[in-house]
Amino acid sequence: MKCRNCDTDESGSRNGTGTEQKMKKIKVALAGQPNVGKSSIINSMTGARLHVGNFSGVTVEKKEIFIEKDGYEIEMVDLPGIYSLNAYTPEEQVAKKFLYNEDYDLIINVADANTLSRNLIFTFQLMDMQKKMILVVNMIDEVEKQGGKVDRDKLEELLGIPVILTSAKEHRGVDEIVDHVIEVYTSQKPKNKLFYDERIEEQIEKLVKMLHKSPHFKDPDEARFIAIRLLDRDEEVYKVIHDLPIFIELHEMLGQIYRELEMEFDEESTSDILSDERYAMAKALVLKALKKPPKKLTLTDRLDRLLIHPILGLPIFLFFMWLLFQITFEVGSVPMEWIDAAFTEISNTINAVLPAGAIQSVLADGIVPAVGSVIMFLPNILILFLGINLLEQTGYMARAAFLLDGFMKKFGLQGKAFIPLVSGFGCTVPAYMAARTLKNPKDRIITMLVLGFMSCSARLPVYVLLIGAFFPTSHAGNILFIIYISGAILGLIVAKILRMVLFKGEPEPFVMEMPPYRFPSMKALGVELWIKAKLFLKKAGTFIAGASMIIWFLSSYPHDSLLVQSYEAKIEAAIDEAAKMQLQSELAAKELENSYLGTIGKTIEPVFAPLGFDWRVSVATIAGLAAKEVVVSTLATLYAVGDADEKSNTLIERLRENISFKAAVALIVIIMIYSPCIAAMSTFWAEVPQWAWRGFYMVYPNVLAWLMAFGVYNLLGVLGY
Numbered sequence: 001m002k003c004r005n006c007d008t009d010e011s012g013s014r015n016g017t018g019t020e021q022k023m024k025k026i027k028v029a030l031a032g033q034p035n036v037g038k039s040s041i042i043n044s045m046t047g048a049r050l051h052v053g054n055f056s057g058v059t060v061e062k063k064e065i066f067i068e069k070d071g072y073e074i075e076m077v078d079l080p081g082i083y084s085l086n087a088y089t090p091e092e093q094v095a096k097k098f099l100y101n102e103d104y105d106l107i108i109n110v111a112d113a114n115t116l117s118r119n120l121i122f123t124f125q126l127m128d129m130q131k132k133m134i135l136v137v138n139m140i141d142e143v144e145k146q147g148g149k150v151d152r153d154k155l156e157e158l159l160g161i162p163v164i165l166t167s168a169k170e171h172r173g174v175d176e177i178v179d180h181v182i183e184v185y186t187s188q189k190p191k192n193k194l195f196y197d198e199r200i201e202e203q204i205e206k207l208v209k210m211l212h213k214s215p216h217f218k219d220p221d222e223a224r225f226i227a228i229r230l231l232d233r234d235e236e237v238y239k240v241i242h243d244l245p246i247f248i249e250l251h252e253m254l255g256q257i258y259r260e261l262e263m264e265f266d267e268e269s270t271s272d273i274l275s276d277e278r279y280a281m282a283k284a285l286v287l288k289a290l291k292k293p294p295k296k297l298t299l300t301d302r303l304d305r306l307l308i309h310p311i312l313g314l315p316i317f318l319f320f321m322w323l324l325f326q327i328t329f330e331v332g333s334v335p336m337e338w339i340d341a342a343f344t345e346i347s348n349t350i351n352a353v354l355p356a357g358a359i360q361s362v363l364a365d366g367i368v369p370a371v372g373s374v375i376m377f378l379p380n381i382l383i384l385f386l387g388i389n390l391l392e393q394t395g396y397m398a399r400a401a402f403l404l405d406g407f408m409k410k411f412g413l414q415g416k417a418f419i420p421l422v423s424g425f426g427c428t429v430p431a432y433m434a435a436r437t438l439k440n441p442k443d444r445i446i447t448m449l450v451l452g453f454m455s456c457s458a459r460l461p462v463y464v465l466l467i468g469a470f471f472p473t474s475h476a477g478n479i480l481f482i483i484y485i486s487g488a489i490l491g492l493i494v495a496k497i498l499r500m501v502l503f504k505g506e507p508e509p510f511v512m513e514m515p516p517y518r519f520p521s522m523k524a525l526g527v528e529l530w531i532k533a534k535l536f537l538k539k540a541g542t543f544i545a546g547a548s549m550i551i552w553f554l555s556s557y558p559h560d561s562l563l564v565q566s567y568e569a570k571i572e573a574a575i576d577e578a579a580k581m582q583l584q585s586e587l588a589a590k591e592l593e594n595s596y597l598g599t600i601g602k603t604i605e606p607v608f609a610p611l612g613f614d615w616r617v618s619v620a621t622i623a624g625l626a627a628k629e630v631v632v633s634t635l636a637t638l639y640a641v642g643d644a645d646e647k648s649n650t651l652i653e654r655l656r657e658n659i660s661f662k663a664a665v666a667l668i669v670i671i672m673i674y675s676p677c678i679a680a681m682s683t684f685w686a687e688v689p690q691w692a693w694r695g696f697y698m699v700y701p702n703v704l705a706w707l708m709a710f711g712v713y714n715l716l717g718v719l720g721y
């Protein structure tokens, strides 16, 4: 078996092999309830690196992985988790739309063996679609560890579809899946074994007959599915039949059927009747096919006694967060100094080896310090990501959301918003996507509007650099923690204001599944960190290096030969080395000020002057709109180009000489609040179609950032800094 795009980090694109024309294609939809291990199964089968986590709503967009075997090209589509075909949240809608509208050959329905009966309810809905289907019962390791057992043959016999027992964690059963896919694809579809109560079947039959009157529903399987979905009060399906010529007749018949069934079953809606039916079938099936593990107090129960304790829960959570930022700073700064020193050494070597000129300058003053200044924060970023990953993988994320629900509700946000907000500490782009798990559109837009205040990992380099330069090392970890917490608190306050002014009403009540605690897989953690490191280094080597070349060019040209000549004469006439050095520094500073960037900087300087920023910091701030690391690399380039002083070698020393403490704090405030990077902004645009919100989103964080920075700068001034 060969996987074609598994070594791409997040899949999606296909790298053609040229052989694909000859291959027969099979398209498989991987559907199942959230957190059952769909993405893990694809990873385990193919070596792909789809993102997994121990909470519902990890996958929010469909992802394709291609595998080849025995002359077949199999496209596996990993879908977001979906509780039922009566889906509500935007990410569930992605899965539902795919299942309804796309052309695919078969469904692999993944179920969690721990919660089999609940999962089977969705399985029945999928079986109603009358497509070729395989049931994969995953997490078999957990059930067996507790002394339970799933009877595969029994399940197959009762459901009438192939069943595979798997453990994605232990790589058990997963290799069988591809063979089954090919076998099911090449064989006839088995006969439908799923029938409801006779009284319901009678009505389904009536509806099918009516649907057959329309040329759209000649296929009996499809007509049966539509009939069942109509009984299940599926709005999407209702919209489809609404436009048919038979609609009036059908609508009348439906009304009558609803009334009859509701009377007969004494239920409020036919949808409830079908739910009860499926529930009863699932229960009966589980009784026959699952040996239940004996009930005992699990590790999860014992851990939860402490971790979601009504009084201790929150302080424990805050302690974990504090610890994370301490470690991020303390442990991260050790290799940081080595990396910094290594890049300074490279710059010095380039200066020594290459003849003076544009090439020497673009390398030693442009690319090397810029890329180095960003790469040196890789250790900090990896530690922060490790922390977020642990939160995701262990199952603690859902608990933290639960603990903070009451608190967040006071600020007009719902507890579930905690997940996108925390993801925002890693990267704002997936965090905007993760907001899809919020059902209520108002909750979702508020969360997205304040998400930018959760400092992403790209802002970490700016913070660590400024903290290193302007605060005592002993407090560094605490300062970092305070910055992150302040961002979060500001987010809550803004959410409250938005809720009061623009989005009146209450946030949705908290509904979220608490998954069992799971030990994170070291391999999965390693892979996630490796992907992160690779992406970060790639960004430093491409985007940041490119940006630094532009900054270097703009800050080195145009050359004023008259100025250089006049200074060269002065330097030659200088009496001693010190005077020479002084003149060289003056020349470098003047040239920089006269450069293109100097001119641009001077033009925008007045906007930032009230915050104590000189033109260089102003330019770096604006450049940070592209990506936050660019703030650091721009400062590195600007201070390297304009600095001929051999004494202050590191960027930190140069910053201390050129920026005041209060301006540095104002810069931290700006970075914390103003618009995130281009990638994040375009994601927001893609996720939020309303122009009014897009416009608001582009303006308000920047105005707020300036005002807050101005306030802090002046407050520090009053306090005597």
Ligand SMILES: Nc1nc2c(ncn2[C@@H]2O[C@H](COP(=O)(O)OP(=O)(O)OP(=O)(O)O)[C@@H](O)[C@H]2O)c(=O)[nH]1
Binding pocket: 032, 033, 034, 035, 036, 037, 038, 039, 040, 041, 051, 052, 053, 054, 055, 056, 057, 058, 059, 060, 079, 080, 081, 082, 138, 139, 140, 141, 142, 166, 167, 168, 169, 170, 393, 518, 521
């Ligand atoms: N013990 C055990 N854990 C598993 C197994 N498969 C997945 N997991 C864990 O279950 C959690 C959920 O896995 P995912 O692959 O993200 O689940 P998903 O179905 O893709 O979830 P959504 O994308 O949210 O719908 C993760 O913590 C996995 O490590 C398994 O077979 N055994």
Ligand SMILES: [Mg+2]
Binding pocket: 038, 039, 040, 051, 052, 058, 059, 078, 079, 080, 081
């Ligand atoms: Mg997933």
